[in-house]
Amino acid sequence: MNFELTKEQEMTRKMVRDFAENVIQPRAIDLDVKAEFPEDIFKEMGKLGLLGIPFPEEYGGVGGDTITYALAVEEIGRVCGGTGLSYAAAVSLGSSPIYYFGTEDQKQEYLVPLAKGEGLASFGLTEPNAGSDAGGTQTRAKLEGDEYVINGEKSWITNAGYARSITVTAVSGKREDGKNIISAFIVPADTPGLTINSNYDKMGVRASNTCEIILEDVRVPKENILGDPEKGFGQFLYTLDGGRISIAALAVGIAQASLDRALAYAKERKQFGKTISNFQAIQFKLADMAMEVELARNMVMKAAWLKDQGKPFTKESAYAKLFASETAFRSANQAIQIHGGYGYMREYEVERYLRDAKLLEIGEGTSEIQRLVIARQLGC
Ligand SMILES: Cc1cc2nc3c(=O)[nH]c(=O)nc-3n(C[C@H](O)[C@H](O)[C@H](O)COP(=O)(O)OP(=O)(O)OC[C@H]3O[C@@H](n4cnc5c(N)ncnc54)[C@H](O)[C@@H]3O)c2cc1C
Numbered sequence: 001m002n003f004e005l006t007k008e009q010e011m012t013r014k015m016v017r018d019f020a021e022n023v024i025q026p027r028a029i030d031l032d033v034k035a036e037f038p039e040d041i042f043k044e045m046g047k048l049g050l051l052g053i054p055f056p057e058e059y060g061g062v063g064g065d066t067i068t069y070a071l072a073v074e075e076i077g078r079v080c081g082g083t084g085l086s087y088a089a090a091v092s093l094g095s096s097p098i099y100y101f102g103t104e105d106q107k108q109e110y111l112v113p114l115a116k117g118e119g120l121a122s123f124g125l126t127e128p129n130a131g132s133d134a135g136g137t138q139t140r141a142k143l144e145g146d147e148y149v150i151n152g153e154k155s156w157i158t159n160a161g162y163a164r165s166i167t168v169t170a171v172s173g174k175r176e177d178g179k180n181i182i183s184a185f186i187v188p189a190d191t192p193g194l195t196i197n198s199n200y201d202k203m204g205v206r207a208s209n210t211c212e213i214i215l216e217d218v219r220v221p222k223e224n225i226l227g228d229p230e231k232g233f234g235q236f237l238y239t240l241d242g243g244r245i246s247i248a249a250l251a252v253g254i255a256q257a258s259l260d261r262a263l264a265y266a267k268e269r270k271q272f273g274k275t276i277s278n279f280q281a282i283q284f285k286l287a288d289m290a291m292e293v294e295l296a297r298n299m300v301m302k303a304a305w306l307k308d309q310g311k312p313f314t315k316e317s318a319y320a321k322l323f324a325s326e327t328a329f330r331s332a333n334q335a336i337q338i339h340g341g342y343g344y345m346r347e348y349e350v351e352r353y354l355r356d357a358k359l360l361e362i363g364e365g366t367s368e369i370q371r372l373v374i375a376r377q378l379g380c
Helices: 007-034 039-047 066-079 081-101 104-115 229-268 280-308 314-344 350-360 367-377
Strands: 120-124 140-144 147-158 163-174 180-188 194-197 210-221
Touching: 007 039, 007 066, 007 081, 007 350, 039 081, 066 081, 066 229, 066 280, 081 104, 081 120, 081 147, 081 163, 081 180, 081 229, 081 350, 104 120, 104 163, 120 147, 147 163, 147 180, 163 210, 163 229, 180 210, 180 229, 229 280, 229 314, 229 350, 280 314, 314 350, 314 367
Parallel strands: 120 163, 140 163
Antiparallel strands: 140 147, 147 210, 163 180, 194 210
């Protein structure tokens, strides 16, 4: 076994860390307060090739692997959970399904500009009445001549307000056994009948753009169906497996930031004539945080490695997502505790880490759903 990163992976990590610390970190508090999506930062990230890390050069990407991409998500998440979430969603949910399942024409038209960082894409699966039970989708797509006509509603779709295209799932027919066939469709964001509202007032990840989408007689050419029309459900399960690695990486970033801040503060803050890092109660908190961050990162790297090797990774990505998101929440909570009253104040940032970390236990499959995925993989 080899736990060392390659030279390229190390270089990308350093480059993203520099960018995150110099460009994103100084604005993180402000983006959170104003709930502002940093469009300009995404343009810069595009120029650096970050939006194309896991895609081949022939499709506008930089030909990196999942490990490199996970390292980039961690570094961005370390300074701003909201920017990290939008970055992870853009690559894993927006672009990746087109790369995995798109036709050559779809890749040229939609993936190439995304990988080059010339725009963002979204993935619209969740609906007001279909969340964890994504198979219960109520959006409908009907073939009329050479076009599909789509009607329905999607909730909490990341980046949709800034997207060039949105891949939406919809029921397109019935199987012989009476079950719904769910297909995925690429819908350009300027298609008539598509309304995108971004009015949510969120607890955390406030720099991330989150939208409600209404589809009223939205017409797309039948060529816009993504991949196998009969296998839309399986396709989005695969997409979510990959996305979970990036959510887990984002969680590691927040957990690491919590540890870094708590450790630095514990070494400075004096009570009872000594720094609080001298108290064993504080040391034990820091020791547990450090151990859990290390474990979570190893799980992310293993899931990413399995994906890169073309091996099954469903169980490992669920392990990583579940453990890392719960680690991030615990670490952020302990970081606030170690900061005492200062930790409750916005300027110390650890309270934001907690608010941002909470989303990671919900999005891309709640913790309960991760446990279900793992149990199924165990044969339950
Ligand atoms: C900021 C944000 C960004 C998001 N971005 C996107 C996006 O880009 N694209 C997208 O499609 N969706 C997105 N989502 C939606 C997200 O994936 C869902 O919120 C999530 O899957 C949970 O669905 P739900 O909210 O409907 O909860 P529900 O499914 O209603 O769950 C409610 C509770 O019941 C539990 N529960 C449900 N079923 C079971 C079960 N079988 N066993 C045990 N417990 C169960 C859940 O774990 C949860 O605790 C986003 C959400 C947020 C908040």
